[in-house]
Amino acid sequence: MELGHILNKFPNRRREDLISLLQSIQDEYGFLSEEIIHIVGDYLDISINKIFGVATFYDNFRFGPLGKYHFRLCHGTACHVAGSATILKELEKLLQISHGETDKNGLFSLEVVSCIGACGLAPLIEVNETFYTNITLDILKDLVHSFREKESAAL
C-alpha cells in the first residue's frame, strides 16, 4: 500500500499528528485497514493498540470499505421529529443491512449521522454527496430502486 505521499505531509512524526494523519488517509482510501494502522504505527512509533483505541473513539473513522452508494441518514433533532426513525427502519429493510454496515456486494452502505444542517428540509438523506430532502417512504423506495436498476443495467 502506497502511503508515502500522505506520510510526507507529516515530516515531524509527532504523536499529536495521529488524528490528522488518519483523516488524510481515510479521505483517500475510504477506511482504515489493519495494514494502514500498522504502517501509521511504525511511522509515528505508536502502538497499534493505541491507534485502534483512538480511532474507535471517533465515529468518524471506519474500519471497513464503503459501498458504491453510501447512504448517510440524518438523525438530528429536526429529522428525528420529522420521522427519521421510520426512515431508518425502512431503509434497513430496503438495503438489507443495518446501519454501520456494508452489504456483501459492496453496493450499499448505511451510516446514521448527526445533524447535517438542513433542518428546514427534514428528513433528509445524503447519498454520495447528493442530498435528497423531504424524504417520504415512497421517495425512498424509488430512490433505492433507481440505484438497483442502474446497477443491473450496467451489468
Place this chain on the structure above:
Amino acid sequence: MEFQIEINNKQILVEEGETLLSALRRNAFRIPTLCHMNRFSPTGACRLCVVEVLGKRDLITSCSHPVEEGMRVRTNSPRVIKARKSLVELLLSNHPDDCLYCQRNGHCELQWLAEEMNVKERRFFGKKNTWYPDYSSTSVARDPAKCVLCSRCVRICEEVQRVTAIDFISRGNQTRVNSAFNKGLNESSCIHCGQCIQVCPTAALLDISHVEKVQAALSKDKKQVIFFISPAVVASVTDTLGFKSKVKARDRIVAALKRCGAFRVFDLGTAHDVNVLEEARILSDRLAERGGGALPLMSSCCPSWVKYVQSFRPGNLVHLSEVKSPQQILGTLVKTSYAVQEGMDPESIFLVAVMPCVAEKYEASLEENTHKGVSDVDAVLTVREFFQLMRGFGLDIAEMEEEQPDRPFDTGSSAGWQAGYSGGKAEAVARELFRIMADPKKEQFKFNLPKNLSGRREIKVPIGGKEIGFAWVSSIAEAEDYIRHLEDEQREDIHYIEVMACLDGCAGGGGQPVSRGFEHVRSRKRICVEMGKANPIKHPGENPAIKSLYKGKRLLPDHPTALDWLGRQFNKK
C-alpha cells in the same frame, strides 16, 4: 514549603505540591480509591476519592487535587459518603454479580468497596455488557464483563512496560479494554508479564489457570507428577504467611506438595546455578571476543524481556545470552538426563513449575521448549494458583512438617535467591566472572549494592585488571530508556545488563499474590536478600548437583558443553 491544612477539624502539616490524597493517607485518613496507583500520574477516573472542601461548590477528587493553603476538608461528611456509595452502586449496576463463581472472590477491591459503603441492595439496573472473554493467550485471560474501566492495566502496560498491548476501545457505554482490531491478546504485542493482573481490582484480568490440569495429573496413576519450586516463591510464601526467618518455608512447601501426591519435589536453585555459571562463561567469552555475540551481554532469564526484544528490538537479539531460562533448564534436565538415570519414560512425567511469574506459562508453551513433542514443563503454577491448589487439598503450609526436596536437585547456591530481585543476578554473574577471570591473590571481589531498591543502577567491578560494567534495570520502560541511553552516548563501558520485566524483579512478579501493594514487594525482596545471605552455599559451583552435572566440564557424554544442550536461539517475532 510546608503549611497547615485542616482535615475533619484536625490540623495537619502538608508539603506544597503534593496531592490531597497523599497528605491524607500520610496522616492516617483512609480514603477509598479504585483507579489510583502509587507511582502513577492521577486520572481521577473512578471519583471514589472525593472529599468536600469548604468553600468549593463541588466535591473534589483528592487523588488529583494539590493541597492549598488554608484548605478545610471533610473526608466523611454525609454528602461525601452518599456520593461514594452512589458511585459504587453505579459501578455495580452492570456487574455480573457472580461473586460465588469468581476467581477473585474474597480479594476483590470492588467487593470490599461494596461492603465498606454498606451497599445492601441493587439500586441501579444497568444493561450488562456482552463482550466475549478472551482466553486466546497462553498466560493472561481477560473477562470484560468484570471490568470497571479503572485504566490501571492500560496505564501499567503503557507507562511501565511500554507495550500498550491493551487500550480502551470505542467510547461511552461501548467502552471496553481490548487489543487492536478486537483480536485477542494472543495476536497482540503482549509480553505476558502479568503486571495487568497484579493491578486489576476485579477479576477482569486473570491467569490462564493450570490448577485443574495439575489436579487431574495428580489423580492419574500413570503420571508421575514432579514439582519444582522457585526461591522467589519461597520468599513470597514466607511473606504472605508472615513466617519468622527461622521457619524453613521451602521445606514446608515440599511437605505440602508431597501430601498432594507429588512423586518428587525439586528446588529450582540448581537451574539458577547453571544459568549463572553459563551466563558468566558467555560473558567471559564475549569479553575475550570468542564465540560470537555482542556486548553488552543481556540476561535472558526473563521470558517477557526476551519476547519484548524479539518483537520490538530485534537488533538486540545478538546481545541476549543463549542459555535457557532456569525453568527450562530444569525442565530439560528432568525430562532428559534425570528420566534416563531413573529409568523413567519422559512422557509419564508431568512436570509442574511453581513460579512467581505468568510469563513462564507462555515460555513453557513454546514449541522450542519441547523434546520430541513432549514439553519440558507441562504446567506452571503462579503463587496465587499454588495457594489455590493447597486450599483445594485442604492443606495449610503453616501446619506442615519440614521435608527436604529430593535429590539431585535438592539445593542451590545463593544465586537462586539473588535472582528473585533486581540487581541480585548481576551480582551473582559478577561473582562468577570474578572466579573465572581474576587472580584471587591480587584482587578482592567488591560489589557494593546501593541501598535504593528500584530504578536503573550500574556498578564497575574490577575483574582481572579490567573494569567490568554491570547494570540492572527492572521494567521495560527502564530497560528501553537505559539501552537507548547507552546507544546515544555510544558507551562501551557496560558489559552486562540484567533485565527483569517486572518492577523490582521477580519479587514484584506478575504471578505474585495480588492487591498486596508495593510494601510486600519490598518485603519479598528483603526475604530473598536474607535467605541468600543465610545460604551456606555461596557459589554456584559449590552446589553438589552442579558438581556432578559438570563432571570433567562435560554435562553428559553426548553433550560436549552445557550450552549445546541448555542453550537456545532467538528468532524475531
